[in-house]
Amino acid sequence: MHEGAEIVEQTVRSVLHDLLGISQERLALFDDTTPLFGALPELDSMAVAGVLTELEDRLGIIIEDDDVDGEIFETLGNLIRFARDKALG
Incomplete structure (x- = not known):
């Protein structure tokens, strides 16, 4: 895996x-196919906005409203791919 992608x-x-x-132990069990929105009680619609804002801050990216759709939060893999595409072009 590319170093930037790993970061x-x-x-x-x-x-x-x-x-x-979400505990580190629980997160360690998550893989690309782990469902997020609708499967994690912690991830409700308010939390989605916080996650996107925090990703912007930590990765130095801009996420436009048009960039966001329901698929991004379907699985952990989708969320990681979205963030990677935004951060690494």
């Missing part, structure tokens, strides 16, 4: 830990 994945996992209170 993005670590950042996404860190945001889920810090904002949603």
